[in-house]
């Protein structure tokens with residue numbers, strides 16, 4: 001890749017720098033205000049699109065910005081594409097059509113009691129003590145248990161959680177990343193194999209036996225699909241849930257407003273997701289040369305869609321750095337992406353967040369911080385790692 005250090009668009013921004021998350025939004029805002037289409041020499045080199053309009057347009061224009069060269073910057077160590085996120089049409093549309101109907105709000109209705117149970121089970125042992133780490137004890141286990149419940153994976157969820165977390169954490173460290181990807185793939189292969197040729201008993205079994213254009217889904221594609229559902233289905237939601245609970249305990253006056261009017265719960269969720277997108281960027285690769293705000297993007301160059309910038313673009317959201325549940329267009333953030341790759345799990349993530357927030361308001365409405373929370377992030381993720389809280393003991 002040609003170094004572009006002589007270019008006027010060059011900024012210093014390295015998403016593999018572990019220090020970045022301590023001042024992530026300061027850095028993104030700085031890049032956005034100085035150079036909305038910026039070039040970074042870090043890792044493989046990449047363009048950064050930080051304006052709302054540009055991120056929407058690049059997400060829509062799959063012919064110019066392809067996903068088939070990978071959507072992580074730098075790449076993960078996965079030996080195969082994640083499906084359907086790294087497919088272009090027409091194959092993408094066929095796989096999306098298979099999966100999306102299982103994850104709509106309506107399709108998820110039968111799972112509501114099960115997910116409520118998972119949330120209550122996570123909280124119940126903590127209630128008598130009146131103390132917990134709400135991220136470690138609740139936000140971490142709930143999403144992985146929910147996706148396993150829906151897929152029908154009832155083996156040790158701690159193992160799958162560890163495998164998925166290590167896989168994501170290894171991004172940018174090629175050898176480790178390959179090893180972690182192989183471990184996760186081996187586990188999922190076992191789950192798939194156990195369902196081959198068997199009567200369909202669960203959603204994973206339905207995918208194993210599903211046909212597209214009269215043919216079973218090829219092994220590698222199936223593995224890529226299940227891998228994405230498992231990985232995308234939990235770390236993201238852990239971060240979203242953690243930030244939501246953080247806002248509840250730290251935003252002055254918020255708790256009283258929501259306790260008095262539960263119809264505000266969804267607004268609190270959206271405003272938290274806008275300000276703190278759990279996935280703050282995704283990648284694309286330029287397929288056809290294009291010009292954007294005067295910069296020439298050449299074939300083969302990586303492009304980072306910076307949702308964390310788009311969601312705080314002052315041309316789209318007034319006072320973008322403020323938490324304001326009364327803002328107009330509160331749902332228009334790009335936290336779940338945009339266009340044909342928009343998140344398939346959006347309704348599931350929203351459901352988990354809504355049920356958890358309502359559980360907290362019903363059961364431990366006096367919850368407050370009991371120490372400093374800590375935050376962490378990867379090359380494209382951000383969220384709390386630990387958050388000690390206290391509340392009146394419930395027996």
Ligand code: HEM
Pocket residue numbers: 059071083084085086096103147228229232233234236237240277278279282283334335336337338340341342343344345346348349
């Ligand atoms: C708060 C939680 C979540 C966030 C912030 C989130 C974010 C995203 C984003 C930004 C994309 C778009 C990627 C792109 O355009 O390249 C995406 C795609 C996707 N997400 Fe999520 N996600 C969340 C939860 C989930 C859950 C629970 C599932 C499990 C079902 C899931 C499954 C997927 C899948 C399968 C795709 C690929 C869609 C496609 O390519 O057509 N996500 N997600």
